[in-house]
Amino acid sequence: MSSPYFAQSRSVVTRSGNRTAGCRPAASLRSRLTSSRGNADSQCSAAVKVEVEVDEARLSQPRPSSLSLSTGGGHGLPQPGTVQPKTETDALPLSSHSRRRRQLKVEYDKDEGVSPVKTEHWEPPNWKKQLGFIREMRSGRDAPVDNMGAEKCYDTEAPAHVRRFQVLVSLMLSSQTKDQVTAGAMQKLRAHGCTVENIISTGDETLGKLIYPVGFWRNKVKYLKLTSAMLQKEFGGDIPNSVEGLVRLPGVGPKMAHLAMDIAWDQVSGIGVDTHVHRISNRLGWLWKPTKNPEDTRKALEEWLPRELWSEINWLLVGFGQQVCLPVNPLCSVCLNQHSCPSAHKISPTKRPKAGSPRSPSPTSSFKIKTEPGQEFAVKDERAEKESLPSPLSPTTQRRRLKSKVDH
Structure with a gap:
């Protein structure tokens, strides 16, 4: 065709931004693309090598599958002469995997072992009021422990x-x-x-x-x-x-x-627990459950009683046990805690006397004899005299014996 539109040379803008004087043949354009792709492949391999070295330094192990390079142009290849740095988007697969693993680890640490059980601090009801009453009853400081205890026996x-x-x-x-x-x-x-x-x-x-x-x-x-x-x-x-x-x-x-x-x-x-502290703590209900020996009582008291009272509690309860809260027949009627003590006005269990002891009642007697200390043996001698006396004879027996004497 001899049209002036096709005959004139036109300028073409290339990817590099340079204008050419006229249209080049298709074969020339294909060769240029081929050479450009070869350069991009070499640059891409260099970029991958750099990325692998960076990952080895950061993660101590290469992860080629997670490496991705930003593409440029319309052919999905980087521009010649440039190395694309690793971005946050590139590390998304690793980050999401690490994040999931960290979450599992934290969750495992929380669930490891026995899960903590929330327990409330137990303390006996009205114990402060009861302790105040005991202090009031002990204000005289006239119990045996006050004058003859271990604090008073040394030089x-x-x-x-x-x-x-x-x-x-x-x-x-x-x-x-x-x-x-x-x-x-x-x-x-x-x-x-x-x-x-x-x-x-x-x-x-x-x-x-x-x-x-x-x-x-x-x-x-x-x-x-x-x-x-x-x-x-x-x-x-x-x-x-x-x-x-x-x-x-x-x-x-x-x-x-x-x-x-x-x-x-x-x-x-710690708390010094003797027989008085052991007995009174159980009577007042100062223990979570009743204890059978002083050592268990000590451990139970130390779980709730404030530490600043550990030294005072022994002196208070020992004197209180010597004067008011007696082992046998406690004086509940004069105790200020008689309305709050769960054991108030209850008969204390007494020890059964051994068989044959002076205080053991006679098998035939239906009543108990209460004696003062030092009078047990006098009661025993009196019983022996009564037992040695002959039992009174019936009238019939007396007439028979009298008749046998007369006949003889």
């Missing part, structure tokens, strides 16, 4: 380590013994010389006479000698300053250990 003029030893000795003697008897024994021991060295050098017979009549005095003589020797050998004549060290001593239990820490070392390590 205040003695050296510190000797005072601590005397506190421990008084606690060892007080087991199954009234405070009056313990105070008398400690007075005799202090006059003899209540030190570690003197106890070791004193014979068993002499030591027994000094502490008699405390309960189980023969066993306590043995415990005092063994404990004194152990204190001299391992602690330099002083007593241990820990509960663990004190309970290792022969004849020393948890109650004595906690009281010794409080009195001798001025450290509150």
Whole structure:
């Protein structure tokens, strides 16, 4: 065709932005595209290599499947001479996988083990009011424990380590013994010389006479000698300053250990629970459930009783148990807690006397004889005299015996 429109040369804009003077043949354009694709392939491989090195440095393992390069142009290839950096979009598969794994891990940590159970802090009802009444009833400080307890039995003029030893000795003697008897024994021991060295050098017979009549005095003589020797050998004549060290001593239990820490070392390590504290705590309902021994009572009290009351509670309840809340026949009518105590006005169980004991009633008697201390043997002698007397004879028997005498 000779049309001037087709005959004239026209300019063509290429991808590089340069204008050409005229239209090139199709073969020339295909060759250019082929060479451009080859350059892009080389650039693409270089970009992949860089991305792999970056991933190895960050994730310590290559993930080629997650690598993606941003495309340019209409052929899906990067522009020659440029390396596309890794973007947040490129790491989406890895990020979503890591995020899911982290969520599973956190959820697993929360579910691991026993799930915590929300428990409320238990405390007995009205215990503060009851404690206030006990303090009011103990305000006179005239119970035996106030004047003859372990805090009153040591020599205040003695050296510190000797005072601590005397506190421990008084606690060892007080087991199954009234405070009056313990105070008398400690007075005799202090006059003899209540030190570690003197106890070791004193014979068993002499030591027994000094502490008699405390309960189980023969066993306590043995415990005092063994404990004194152990204190001299391992602690330099002083007593241990820990509960663990004190309970290792022969004849020393948890109650004595906690009281010794409080009195001798001025450290509150626990509640000293003796028979009075054990009995009264159960009567007042101060325990989650009734306990059978003082050690269980101590653990139950320490779970709810504020620590600042641990030192006071022993002194309060012991004196209260000696004067009002007696083991047998407690004086509930004069107790200020009689309206809130669940055990008020209930007959305390009494121990059944052994068979043959002076206080055991006669098998034929239908009543109990209440005697004062020291009168049991007089009652027993009176019963023996009555039993030795001959029983009165019936009138018929008397006539028969009289008739047999007359015949003879």
